[in-house]
Amino acid sequence: MRKAENVIVGISIGDLNGVGGEIILKTLEDDRILELFTPVIFASAKTITFLKNHFNLTLNFNGISNANQIITGKINVVNVWNDRVNIHFGEEDPAIGQYAIKSLFAATKALKEDAIDVLVTAPINKHTIQSDDFKFPGHTDYLAQELGGHSLMFMVNNTLRIGLLTDHVPVKDVASCITPELIKDKVQTVYKSLQQDFNIRRPKIAMLGINPHTGDHGVIGTEDDTIMRPTLQAINDTGKLVYGPYAADSFFGSGNYKNFDAIIAAYHDQGLIPFKTLSFGNGVNYTAGLSKIRTSPDHGTAFEIAGKGQADNNSFKEAIFLALKLYQNRMEYAELTKNPLVTPQKKI
The missing domain is CATH 3.40.718.10 (Isopropylmalate Dehydrogenase)
Structure with a gap:
């Protein structure tokens, strides 16, 4: 089992016109959190710099081109795109929805390849994320297809x-x-x-x-x-x-x-x-x-307060902590069930 600080938490950016970027960066602004896990945001260094400056937050990050370059103990940002994204907080925008898809696809690929250990997703807009590549009502159905299992x-x-x-x-x-x-x-x-x-x-x-x-x-x-x-x-x-x-x-x-x-x-x-x-x-x-762990906050994009610095990041923080706990529990359960004295539960 990995040491706590070496557990890799992948984070998809969600809808950039919503509160996702704000709650992610507010959560990671506290340096002590790097003692608990290594965060990897799937977005771009340009986008994260814009968000950091807009919300007047103080944090340093390590920009990388792919998830194989992750540095533990640092905030990592995978450059999924290099565009300068036009963010207009509070607006529904199909173009912004496509960046949410790119982030989710890249994060899911990293999860499947074990480059990250767990995935925490910021909120998406279910309307603007629809495309020829994404025809699902939300994260759950897409991840069920990609990760297998009974979601x-x-x-x-x-x-x-x-x-x-x-x-x-x-x-x-x-x-x-x-x-x-x-x-x-x-x-x-x-x-x-x-x-x-x-x-x-x-x-x-x-x-x-x-x-x-x-x-x-x-x-x-x-x-x-x-x-x-x-x-x-x-x-x-x-x-x-x-x-x-x-x-x-x-x-x-x-x-x-x-x-x-x-x-x-x-x-x-x-x-x-x-x-x-x-x-x-x-x-x-x-x-x-699912075969992998995915959590998210219990709220949506909250367009009505997006960009105003008013978003509460507590649910997002809880989503990360739960993902870490579930990862640890699954590792312990896997070890326990290797014991021949443990009888598997009868299926329905």
């Missing part, structure tokens, strides 16, 4: 973990997307992540219902009775501790979420509204289930 959006803070059964799916299509196979796949991904990424030997997982009041015995929909309950029973029969479905409207307000190691929400807003209400600014978006 899952996992929102995490110190006391709360919420995974999504469906993520960027229109509400009108949610119920039709939920199948026994999908439920089993997502539960398996959450279960494995809790074990290998969070060191929880025997996880307890709660599943939220699809319909209001989990359908009220068919009065408000039948999916919870015909799909969710039989599938959860089948999962429980394998020995996994998965409970539900629970009515989502009272689950968090009652504090019931505190009784579980993770919660799986049926759809995007069912999970993210309570998560961001309880932990906005301290939460992290973790893509569980």
Whole structure:
């Protein structure tokens, strides 16, 4: 296992018209952070110099042409482009979106080639990033294609973990997307992540219902009775501790979420509204289930405050710290499972 300061954290720059550059540089301005890891920003020296000067930040960096030239203990900037980028904070700009793509592609390539150990992504604009080369609703789907595995959006803070059964799916299509196979796949991904990424030997997982009041015995929909309950029973029969479905409207307000190691929400807003209400600014978006570790802050580009020096970098900092912790936990788990006395968990 690498020493802490030698763990290489790759950082994609995100949408340059948003707050990504600001939160990255504010986080790295503290020299003490270089004792914890080696950061590598995928952008350009010209762009980082512009951002540093605009926000009046004091930090030194090492410009390099590729990720094989990384110097540990220094802030490294890979020159993915040499253009002088026209940054107009707060504006949606497809041209800026293309630089976000270039950064993400270069960082992902470095991650696949083990030039970096983990990836932390700054926020993108899902509209301006679309192109012939990038036709994904966001980071998660692209990274699932590139890194392999069964990806899952996992929102995490110190006391709360919420995974999504469906993520960027229109509400009108949610119920039709939920199948026994999908439920089993997502539960398996959450279960494995809790074990290998969070060191929880025997996880307890709660599943939220699809319909209001989990359908009220068919009065408000039948999916919870015909799909969710039989599938959860089948999962429980394998020995996994998965409970539900629970009515989502009272689950968090009652504090019931505190009784579980993770919660799986049926759809995007069912999970993210309570998560961001309880932990906005301290939460992290973790893509569980991949062969590599990727985290990001729990917010978007925040165009309304971009360029004003008002962005809070705490969530980005937490995303880095979580990535480091997950990297360490995975290394320890890999060593543990080499022990012939450790019996692999039965799959669903």
